[in-house]
Amino acid sequence: MPNLKTTITTNKMSNQIILICLCIAGWFISGSANAGATQSNTAPSNTSQLAQLEVTPKPCVALRKGQKCYLEVTFSWSHAQVGDYCLVNITTNTIMKCWQKQAKGELNIDFQSTLSNDFAVRKKDSAINLARTRIPVAWVYKSSKRAKSTWRLF
Amino acid sequence: MNNKNLHKSRIPHLSLAAMIFAGASVSGGSFASDISHNVRSGTQQAGSSEDYLEIGLMHLMRDEPTFLGKGGSYTNTSLIVNGSYNWNNLFIESYSESGHGLVVGYNAFDNERWSLDFMVTTDWGEVSFEHDGRYFFDEDKLMAGGRLSGYIGDYIVQFALNQDATGDHNGTTASALIGRSWQYRNWNFHGIVGAEYVSAKLNDYYVGVSAEDAAALNDYYARVSAETRIDAYEADASVGFSSEFGVTYPISEDWVFRATARAVTVPDEISDSPYYGYKKSVLTSLRTSISYVF
Known part of the structure; x- marks a missing residue:
């Protein structure tokens, strides 16, 4: 049982880490999109x-x-x-x-x-x-x- | 020479308009601090306040009536500290270009056009001499009073009434000033003219000579074999006029250059005092300074 608890806890932590990573990635993508919008009048x-x-x-x-x-x-x-x-x-x-x-x-x-x-x-x-x-x-x-x-x- | 027969009041006969035309007027310098700063910096509205601190070097040249045994011109370079801090309508300010020392006050009212301050200030020391043409004393006296500033078009007017708060002489002053500024590119020119009434009590406290003092001084002069003789003198109330023209230039965001020329009448009630050895009816001064603004 202790091992099962540990596994469940580990899985929960992994999910949270993945969720946080997704949020960070999404924030960066969103930021890049905004940056692209504000730079629309600027040359490449x-x-x-x-x-x-x-x-x-x-x-x-x-x-x-x-x-x-x-x-x-x-x-x-x-x-x-x-x-x-x-x-x-x-x-x-x-x-x-x-x-x-x-x-x-x-x-x-x-x-x-x-x-x-x-x-x-x-x-x-x-x-x-x-x-x-x-x-x-x-x-x-x-x-x-x-x-x-x-x-x-x- | 001066004696009690000459102690009648001799309010200058020159009208304010004539003095302005002649470009040699105003005093009221004792209240010029706030208006001089506002006019200089082109403030257009009543109630415009700011918190700032600046430190600089000022060079002063002036030609003046002086006490016995002193010359008639004076130059000096000194450190100046200007600043203002406002908190919940309470304010503290110090402005070396004015005739004041430290000013602590309360803004009781202000709108777009008018602003009324009640304040206490020290302004009878050496710092105010070239502003009001009154007396050259190192001794400061605490004065309490109010000033009403009005912003009318391009002009700023300021009326002030102050009363001795120490009980030493119970003197009173009342002044009226008007000023405006002109901007030419980044140069800010300004002019201020005004008049100041000073009560007899205040004048007499500084330049009056009692019979006892005259006797003591004459006794001293006799002992040192000096030819100088002092008559008793009782000073009356006076009205003085002054004018100021200056320029302020922002060298950079942090550095400011100022130059100011002033001409101030010295009322007969003051210059007739036997204390004065080198008598002049007009006191002129030129000040230049460079300040760092924090």
């Missing part, structure tokens, strides 16, 4: 490695949260293949500049924003981001707002 890794996009300097720093930040920046992009490419502001969904039959390019802009902006290089007329970069907007003072209220003393 072997393609994206062909493209590079940098912006200097960064970040853009304003004094107080909510203030517009100003920064003169230079974008530099390159691609292993000559083609028609565009630099796009993903945050505002606007095309900043397009180049024809080029493998690299530069663009100077006067960045002005209250928020961090994401940028990407795309093939012309494509929604796939070949390379991405970001201009983060930071603040020195991050003020908070007191809760509104009426007279508290009375």
Whole structure:
């Protein structure tokens, strides 16, 4: 009987381990599916490695949260293949500049924003981001707002 | 020379408008701390509060009326600590650009436009001298009072009333300030003008000379063969004006640069005191600082 109990207990443990493994595997599969969904606008890794996009300097720093930040920046992009490419502001969904039959390019802009902006290089007329970069907007003072209220003393 | 016949009240005849136009006004510096910080950082709403701490180095240059035996200009480089902490409407703040020392208070009311604080503060020490043009004393006095701040369009106004809380002189001050800021790219410029009333009790406590003190001082000067003679003096109430123009620039997310120029009138009720050897009617100062914000 003790041996039978041990066998039953062992079997129960094995089942639990299998169940946990299945859950972990399912979680990973689910995570991979989500990752695939969020990366749907990004080129496959072997393609994206062909493209590079940098912006200097960064970040853009304003004094107080909510203030517009100003920064003169230079974008530099390159691609292993000559083609028609565009630099796009993903945050505002606007095309900043397009180049024809080029493998690299530069663009100077006067960045002005209250928020961090994401940028990407795309093939012309494509929604796939070949390379991405970001201009983060930071603040020195991050003020908070007191809760509104009426007279508290009375 | 100064004597009791000159002790009548001589409120400056310059109007506030004229002083603003001349760019040489305001005092009220004793209450400028909160408004100066808010104006500098471009705060647009009443009740905007923040918890922060910063440490920096400040270089100060000022030209001033001084007590007997001292020069008329002063430069100094010192460590500054600015900070604010708010908890359940209680707050503690220290801002070196203001005329205050430490401020401890309670926010009794605030909405989008107005905010009312009750507070106690030390602001009569050396730190406030270039802000209010009053007196150069190392001695701090505890004051209790309130300040009402209003945020009207691009402008911030602040009215304050303070009373001596120590019982040493029972003096009173009342001030009104108005300020605004302008942003040019990441540079934040600001200007503040205002006026401050100081009661006779407070003025007399610091720059008044009793007959007994005058006699004792003259006796001392006679013994050391000095030609200086002191008359008794009773200071009256005064009104002073001041103006401030400054710029704040965020060097990085953690470092801030500030520069501020101030001009403050020194009321006759103060500068007529026989204690003052180098008399001026306007005190000017220039401060620059670099601070690390935690």
